[in-house]
Amino acid sequence: MTAVPALLTVTGATRRFGGVHALRDVDLDVAPGETHAVIGPNGAGKSTLFKLIGGQLVATAGTIGYDGQRIDRLAPHRRARRGIAIAFQDSPVFGGMTVTENVMVGAHAVTRAGPVAAVLGLPRHRREEAEIRELAARALDRAGLTAWADRPADALPLGQQRALQVARALCGGPRLLLLDEPASGLRGPERSALAGLIEQLRGEGLSILLVEHDVAFVARLADRVTVLDLGRVIARGTFAEIRTDPAVITAYLGGPP
Amino acid sequence: MTERSERHDRVFWSSLFSSRQDGIRWWWIAGALIVSAVPLLLAPGQLTTFVLLGLSAMAVVGLSLLMGYAGQVSLGQASFTAIGAYTSGLLALHHTPPLLALLAAPIVAALAAAGVGVPILRLRGHQLAFATLALQLILLSVLGDADWAGGAVGLQGLPYLSIGGFELDADLDYAYLVLAGVLLVSLIAHRLVRSRVGRGLRALATGETAAEASGVPVGAYRLLVFAVSAAFAGLAGGIYSFFLGYLAPGSFPVLLSIEYVVMAVVGGLGSIGGALLGAALITVVVQLLTTLATQPGMPSYAPSVLSYAVYALLLIAVVLFVPKGIVPTLRRSS
Incomplete structure (x- = not known):
């Protein structure tokens, strides 16, 4: 990566519900202009991570930085004022x-x-x-x-x-757009129309964090991918890199491609 | 006048009579003209009913805003009518010019709502409803025991209201004062709902998380509507104190709060026209029932039993058959 400071930096994000770790020590960053996808099977902690960034949940431990400042104690509407849209x-x-x-x-x-x-x-x-x-x-x-x-x-x-x-x-x-499973429930043509829209925004230089289930959708759009399983990061890299990662194949893709 | 403001004026006037809004706007103007002729045709006793109707309507416009847009149920809205009335009454008895005393009523009521709203607006649904009900019971018992507020006897011998040397000493004067009050609160409510703040409120009523993520300060807006609704009720209370000339805790029973809720629901939540129609309809029905219940031969508890029963029946009927209330249902079907 280049030396440009990241727009969003999640460091050591942890969230417990009672004794259960929904998210454990997750690091992630989104560079300006980047489309970053978070994928993982059900229960991997994707939506928990999403809500920590948006402010709908508060982290048990860890920090969230945006544009050089910590935002993890800000109310959701204040995060929106800083330029984070969901x-x-x-x-x-x-x-x-x-x-x-x-x-x-x-x-x-x-x-x-x-x-x-x-x-x-x-x-x-x-x-x-x-x-x-x-x-x-x-x-x-x-x-x-x-x-x-x-x-x-x-x-x-x-x-x-x-x-x-x-x-x-x-x-x-906004400067950062958070998309929560935008493709879920959509049929083929609707899905590709939405992918086209996101592609266009990406072309305009908007930073995007995409939490998604649909692998083809992610393959088409994401510059980098972070893979979660059981609340931990198990792989990160370009889509080409993570799709051949053995840990990802066992946890998520369910077998060799 | 500059060219820009001339153009602006043209836009403003054309928007006032724009094609889509035409129907509704003319309805409003025609309605206001007809209603403003009504006090001249009423007998003295009916004039009192008219004034009380208008005062209820003011409180109900606020409550409808609160329930329809912020999604909050208040079963203690008459607390703010009481706070407004006592504010005006106490100030007037302590030699404050009556007009100032009246203006203080909505302000004190709004401040009181903002104060109690910070903790209790964290509650939702029926918990909030019970908390507001509890607030009213506490207020009534405090007023009943407070020497400075005249205790259970209340305040007596309030002066008439006077505005710029004109003393409002006839029921007819108060009828027009109340009409002006209804117009004022309706206009404020209308403008608020149509604004950026109003859009935020409507959004948070259906999708709180998404509204907040769009930058809507949900807590602050809830508090704002609560305070505005209290101010409307407080203004009604202020006018009430000068109209009757005496006040007692018994003038603001819990039944009055329930009456407001029934009026708002029957007319249609979140609709200003609905609030006005609901207030008018219920007042007329209650008046007829009271006449019936005080006929010779009726037991002494008949009036209160009848009114409770009718509120309950009306509420059930509306929820079953016109759940959105009368005015929104009519508007949708037309």
Whole structure:
């Protein structure tokens, strides 16, 4: 690797639930502009790691650094303000709101106008609303959702809902995008459309951490792969390197390829 | 006027009468005009009911915001009506100009909500509901024992409210004051919901984790809505104290809090129009029942038994048949 400092650095991350180690002494880093995938069988600790980085869980031990500063004690919304955006797998889109409104929520990370400005209808509030609409329109365009902009979000097909989660994340202008199993539950064409979107973001230089089950998806997108099993890192490297690693083959791929 | 602000004004006015919102906006304007003529047509006794209806509506707009957008149930919302009323009453009796005393009511109520909200908003669902109920019981017993608040007898001999030398000494004056109050809280609620903060609130009502990860400060927003809803109830309480001229802990029973919840649910949570309709509907029904229950030959407990029974029946009927409440259901089907 080059000497460019990593954008995200996870050091010695450990999380216990009662006596069970969900994650044990995990190190991982994401370089600027890199797409880094975390893979592993069910129960490997992928989602625990994901939640530690997003702030939905607190680590039992270890540190998480982002952009040169520790973030492991920050609330999730403060991490969002620093430029970490998340697209969740199992969290639905915001119901009762249109696609555009869903995406506009993502602009929270980069806007400030408070309730008083809104109630009084101050120019500051109106300027910011216009700005948010603009950001949302651009994010929708990047995610290829412009045609759906005024639909109710919960009426979208699953593939579009995933793209909508990504668009919402993009609306806050993130530097690091966390994707939680984006391909799960999607059919072939939806899956390759989403892979195309992620590829495009990667081409634009966005740093991406991808937690994924689907090996073909990871092979297509990831610069580097970290493999977890039973809460530990068992291999790391390019996809070509880890796919021939004997430990990975036994733990995850289930046999020689 | 600069060119930019002229253009801005055009945009503003055209948005006020924009095509999609046209229907709803005209409904609002027509409704406001009709309702503002109503006090002139009412008999004195009905005027009192009208004022009490308006005061409930103010509290219910806030509660509907709290329940519909922040997903919090408060069974003690009348605590804030009481806090507002006692704030105005005590200040007015201690020679504060009545208008200032009235303005203090929503502020003190909001501060009280912000104070108790920090610990109790950590609770969810029915635990929060019980905590707010407990708060009201505590408040009522404190007020009942406090000498400075007049104990169980309460406060008496409050002056009339006066605004800029005009003394509001007739029921009709208070009817219009209450109408202005309803309009004010509706406007505030409307603008809040349409803003960035409102989008954050709507988002957190359906997906708290995703909202927080998008940068929405979930805890702060919950507290904000709780404080705003308390301010609305507090303002209603302040007007109430000047309207009646006396206050007692018994004016703010737990039944009043339950009445607010029934009004909000029947009208439709998270809908300002629903809050207003719910308040109107329940007030009229209760008024009819009270008339019925105080007929000669009825037992002395008839009024309270009837009102409890009717709240329960209405709540069950609405949850079974129009779970979203009347106004959102009508809007969806139209």
